[in-house]
Amino acid sequence: MDFDLMITSLPKLLSAAVITLKLLSASLIIGLFIGFLFAVLRLNKNPFINKFAYGYSYLFRGTPLLVQIFIIYYGLGQIEWLRSTFLWVILKEPYWCAIIAFALNTGAYTSEILRSAFQTIKPGIIEAGKSLGISSKIILYKIQIPVAIRQSLPAYGNEIILMMKGTSLASTVTLMDITGVAKHIVSTTYKPLEVFLLAGGIYLFMTFIIHNLIKYLEKKYSFQ
Amino acid sequence: MNIFKKTILSVLASLLLIGNVYADKIKIGTEGAYPPWNSKDASGALIGFEVELAQELCAIMKHECTIVEQDWDGMIPALLMRKFDAIMAGMSITAERQKTITFSQGYADEVAALAVIKGSSLESMDTPEGINLTLGGSAVKKTLKTLTAALAGKTVCTQTGTIHQNFLESGDVGKVNVRTYKTQDEVNLDLTSGRCDVALAAAVAFTDYADKSGKPVVLVGPTFSGGAFGNGVGVGIRQGGDDAIGTRDAKLLKDFNKAINTARKQGIISKLAIKHFGFDASM
Numbered sequence: 401m402d403f404d405l406m407i408t409s410l411p412k413l414l415s416a417a418v419i420t421l422k423l424l425s426a427s428l429i430i431g432l433f434i435g436f437l438f439a440v441l442r443l444n445k446n447p448f449i450n451k452f453a454y455g456y457s458y459l460f461r462g463t464p465l466l467v468q469i470f471i472i473y474y475g476l477g478q479i480e481w482l483r484s485t486f487l488w489v490i491l492k493e494p495y496w497c498a499i500i501a502f503a504l505n506t507g508a509y510t511s512e513i514l515r516s517a518f519q520t521i522k523p524g525i526i527e528a529g530k531s532l533g534i535s536s537k538i539i540l541y542k543i544q545i546p547v548a549i550r551q552s553l554p555a556y557g558n559e560i561i562l563m564m565k566g567t568s569l570a571s572t573v574t575l576m577d578i579t580g581v582a583k584h585i586v587s588t589t590y591k592p593l594e595v596f597l598l599a600g601g602i603y604l605f606m607t608f609i610i611h612n613l614i615k616y617l618e619k620k621y622s623f624q
Numbered sequence: 625m626n627i628f629k630k631t632i633l634s635v636l637a638s639l640l641l642i643g644n645v646y647a648d649k650i651k652i653g654t655e656g657a658y659p660p661w662n663s664k665d666a667s668g669a670l671i672g673f674e675v676e677l678a679q680e681l682c683a684i685m686k687h688e689c690t691i692v693e694q695d696w697d698g699m700i701p702a703l704l705m706r707k708f709d710a711i712m713a714g715m716s717i718t719a720e721r722q723k724t725i726t727f728s729q730g731y732a733d734e735v736a737a738l739a740v741i742k743g744s745s746l747e748s749m750d751t752p753e754g755i756n757l758t759l760g761g762s763a764v765k766k767t768l769k770t771l772t773a774a775l776a777g778k779t780v781c782t783q784t785g786t787i788h789q790n791f792l793e794s795g796d797v798g799k800v801n802v803r804t805y806k807t808q809d810e811v812n813l814d815l816t817s818g819r820c821d822v823a824l825a826a827a828v829a830f831t832d833y834a835d836k837s838g839k840p841v842v843l844v845g846p847t848f849s850g851g852a853f854g855n856g857v858g859v860g861i862r863q864g865g866d867d868a869i870g871t872r873d874a875k876l877l878k879d880f881n882k883a884i885n886t887a888r889k890q891g892i893i894s895k896l897a898i899k900h901f902g903f904d905a906s907m
Contacts, residue, residue: 478817483818
């Protein structure tokens with residue numbers, strides 16, 4: 401084991417962790433919006449609307465994230481007319497391509513998590529509200545949504561961790577996140593064990609933080 | 625004997641086999657993604673200059689060889705882990721790599737060049753036809769200065785872990801915005817999409833791509849050799865040692881050097897180079 405290499409690599413990998421965190425937070429924020437939107441569409445009674453929402457989540461949950469990134473980055477880049485539109489300003493940047501892919505992917509999972517949380521709310525809670533004469537709009541905002549969010553916390557926590565690990569695929573479209581920098585160091589030092597162990601350690605530490613944060617929120621908003 | 629014992633024994637047996645990659649077969653690692661040096665045909669079989677040369681060298685050595693595929697970014701680690709015994713993958717002989725592995729004598733020259741899409745402002749760059757960084761001199765200095773000015777603010781794309789990346793990051797052409805890719809294919813794709821303003825690789829990698837894809841990729845500026853670009857392409861082999869495997873590696877190096885001499889004398893290398901590159905890149 402080359403400990404010197406590990407020590408000199410650590411600051412480089414830590415500064416790359418900033419990119420990883422940026423990718424993660426941007427994707428999660430956009431993904432949460434998409435997730436909310438599609439969860440609502442899934443619950444819509446109109447069969448066209450809920451089939452459309454179902455199709456979206458089926459498509460993005462049914463294909464590998466890596467393939468989605470490749471289609472958005474390399475695939476769309478090959479369409480000539482697209483390159484002369486304003487869309488190219490965004491698609492030209494690997495950073496935005498990665499965020500688009502991640503957000504669409506996590507959005508699909510988030511919509512499923514929220515939908516199932518909505519559907520598992522016990523009807524008794526809603527009926528209790530109704531019997532007190534609370535309007536259905538207030539029941540939605542003050543009862544259904546808060547309960548659904550609380551219900552979905554454990555599953556959403558898992559999704560955050562999965563997405564955090566998923567950001568490592570950004571290195572396949574030239575981004576220098578933790579994995580990208582680790583590969584770069586390995587390409588000049590030829591010592592994959594040391595460098596990838598260290599990179600794995602950083603990911604593990606991030607998982608530890610996210611896990612505990614979610615656990616804290618679960619406790620804080622527990623029903624007991 | 626129960627099934628449990630059988631499984632354990634077969635696992636142990638397979639581990640022993642992995643440790644003993646030599647037997648009498650030489651395993652040669654190549655990338656299979658750097659045409660015309662090495663690539664794959666539609667059926668997935670390895671083809672190219674180095675694949676044919678490897679077969680010729682093995683015939684001269686009277687050794688049975690298998691050629692295996694390995695991603696470029698894991699090439700040297702895989703050699704060190706004894707997944708194979710030799711590298712023939714357009715790998716230039718550089719002092720940097722010689723710290724970790726050893727090389728046979730060079731068998732071919734790899735000339736590097738910049739490429740752009742036709743119509744790029746870089747096409748008007750005024751430079752000599754080629755520069756040798758080892759020789760240095762005022763002409764080289766002046767050319768590097770021209771390049772520094774021309775590449776400033778441009779996104780320069782190249783394959784990761786290559787001499788080209790080393791050169792771009794060496795500071796010889798100032799601080800450039802380097803973007804690295806896992807394979808040359810991806811560099812070519814992003815050069816045509818316009819995400820890369822300019823790319824650096826073996827000149828033949830671009831001309832081959834332009835020929836096959838019909839994309840308007842053109843070479844600009846000087847061709848590069850020497851310095852960070854190394855001294856030709858050779859067979860990469862583990863550094864020899866005192867143990868049995870080390871002795872074997874040392875013998876392999878000698879055998880390859882002898883075989884390259886023979887192949888050169890018989891004109892085999894020149895013939896293959898002309899076939900694949902269109903000119904005699906043998907050395």
